[in-house]
Amino acid sequence: MCQPDLEPILMALNAEQYPDVHLNLNVRGLEQSATLAISERCAQLRKEGRDVYRLGLGQPPFPVAEPVIEELRANAYQREYLPVKGLPALREAVARYHRRQEGIEYAREDVLIGPGSKELMFLIQLVYYGDLVIPTPSWVSYAPQATIIGRHIRWVPTKFEDGWRITPEGLGELCHKDPTRPRILILNYPNNPSGTTYGNAELQELAKVARRYKIILLSDEIYGETQFNGKHQSIARYYPEGTIISAGLSKWCGAGGWRLGTFTFPNNLYWLLDAVSVVASETFTSTSAPIQHAAVRAYEGGIEIERYLWNSRRILKALGTSLAARLQRIGVDVPVPEGGFYLFASFNNFRKKLEQRGITTDTELCNRLLEETGVAVLPGSQFGRPAEELTARIAFVDFDGARALVSAEAVPLEKELSEDFVSGHCNRVVVAVEHLCAWLENGEKAPPDHTDFRSK
Numbered sequence: 001m002c003q004p005d006l007e008p009i010l011m012a013l014n015a016e017q018y019p020d021v022h023l024n025l026n027v028r029g030l031e032q033s034a035t036l037a038i039s040e041r042c043a044q045l046r047k048e049g050r051d052v053y054r055l056g057l058g059q060p061p062f063p064v065a066e067p068v069i070e071e072l073r074a075n076a077y078q079r080e081y082l083p084v085k086g087l088p089a090l091r092e093a094v095a096r097y098h099r100r101q102e103g104i105e106y107a108r109e110d111v112l113i114g115p116g117s118k119e120l121m122f123l124i125q126l127v128y129y130g131d132l133v134i135p136t137p138s139w140v141s142y143a144p145q146a147t148i149i150g151r152h153i154r155w156v157p158t159k160f161e162d163g164w165r166i167t168p169e170g171l172g173e174l175c176h177k178d179p180t181r182p183r184i185l186i187l188n189y190p191n192n193p194s195g196t197t198y199g200n201a202e203l204q205e206l207a208k209v210a211r212r213y214k215i216i217l218l219s220d221e222i223y224g225e226t227q228f229n230g231k232h233q234s235i236a237r238y239y240p241e242g243t244i245i246s247a248g249l250s251k252w253c254g255a256g257g258w259r260l261g262t263f264t265f266p267n268n269l270y271w272l273l274d275a276v277s278v279v280a281s282e283t284f285t286s287t288s289a290p291i292q293h294a295a296v297r298a299y300e301g302g303i304e305i306e307r308y309l310w311n312s313r314r315i316l317k318a319l320g321t322s323l324a325a326r327l328q329r330i331g332v333d334v335p336v337p338e339g340g341f342y343l344f345a346s347f348n349n350f351r352k353k354l355e356q357r358g359i360t361t362d363t364e365l366c367n368r369l370l371e372e373t374g375v376a377v378l379p380g381s382q383f384g385r386p387a388e389e390l391t392a393r394i395a396f397v398d399f400d401g402a403r404a405l406v407s408a409e410a411v412p413l414e415k416e417l418s419e420d421f422v423s424g425h426c427n428r429v430v431v432a433v434e435h436l437c438a439w440l441e442n443g444e445k446a447p448p449d450h451t452d453f454r455s456k
């Protein structure tokens with residue numbers, strides 16, 4: 001009987017003791033993005049004087065290309081708010097870029113500019129009422145964004161044997177149970193965390209399934225320009241009417257902190273573009289003016305930018321291939337990367353040894369690896385893999401990208417970069433992977449004679 005009268009008092013008491021009862025239920029209990037948490041832990045260990053190998057946070061190692069920096073300098077005076085959908089010249093430059101790349105007749109009106117593609121991804125999930133469909137593993141922020149907004153998340157399983165790619169069968173299986181359900185599928189290639197990408201035949205098959213079930217396909221091509229063979233192609237070629245291309249300056253241009261992302265829509269999805277820009281107008285207003293002016297230069301391309309890209313890709317390819325080989329040699333399951341700067345490794349073959357050392361989950365593995373060797377990587381469970389599977393993402397970025405680019409300039413353009421180049425210029429990453437291998441095999445860091453020659 002007295003329950004209803006007590007309720008407001010109990011609520012007030014609770015609110016005083018636990019102020020977070022008033023947090024939006026979708027946000028309560030959510031933790032800071034895993035990638036940021038690892039970089040804070042690394043910073044703390046460094047403060048304590050430890051040598052930390054930063055293979056956790058996925059920040060490109062290369063500086064922003066010089067012509068783009070010059071353009072930013074020249075536009076520092078631009079102080080006025082720009083249109084919410086973006087600077088017209090930039091929208092035009094992005095449309096032209098995708099026209100050139102994909103042979104699709106994109107126009108300025110198809111492009112939306114935002115302060116990072118991450119923000120635009122959040123807004124599109126907010127305005128579209130549908131399930132979020134993502135592969136496991138997937139980049140760390142897609143799922144939390146859906147959780148914050150209150151969308152259902154449907155994970156599509158993948159396997160190491162398939163290069164952690166989703167298959168048309170896997171996608172079809174998920175959709176055919178409820179064929180008319182509205183869905184957004186985010187397909188990211190080259191992929192974070194796996195480093196693999198999709199070939200044209202695979203994209204064509206996935207496009208057929210997407211068309212059959214009228215899926216909105218958000219094609220996250222933020223690493224497109226880092227594909228090692230320089231031949232990245234969008235699934236928009238095969239499913240133009242349902243694909244939104246997501247891209248930006250953060251990876252290929254080394255400008256993550258500049259915060260500039262782009263979405264390119266087909267014209268039958270203008271209703272979505274308009275809805276996102278309405279919410280944008282009530283939230284971020286418009287993207288930084290000087291950055292947008294500088295981005296025009298980045299999207300125009302030209303010989304200097306082409307060389308920068310060519311050399312970035314050569315370095316990442318040589319390093320990624322060499323690291324994958326090292327890991328495979330001792331029995332780690334890891335696909336050879338095809339773009340970007342990540343490896344996604346399964347330590348399943350070391351399960352027995354690790355269990356003897358009290359390690360049964362990927363988070364325990366990553367914590368112990370960091371404490372015992374100073375090598376920071378991210379557990380696969382942050383990307384949606386089961387914790388007991390013992391997977392981790394290795395971001396091979398802890399080296400001086402500016403120096404490596406200058407040295408790559410001296411190697412004839414048609415040549416691949418050698419193992420010596422890798423050891424000489426990406427030394428810290430190589431040493432970190434040596435430590436990881438030694439630690440997996442016998443629980444200790446690599447002895448100095450395994451690593452010393454590379455520090456010279």
Ligand code: PMP
Nearest residue numbers: 116117118139192222248250261
């Ligand atoms: N997608 C993927 C796969 C990413 O790795 C990132 C950044 N780490 C983003 C999107 C977001 O990039 P931004 O917001 O900087 O454009």
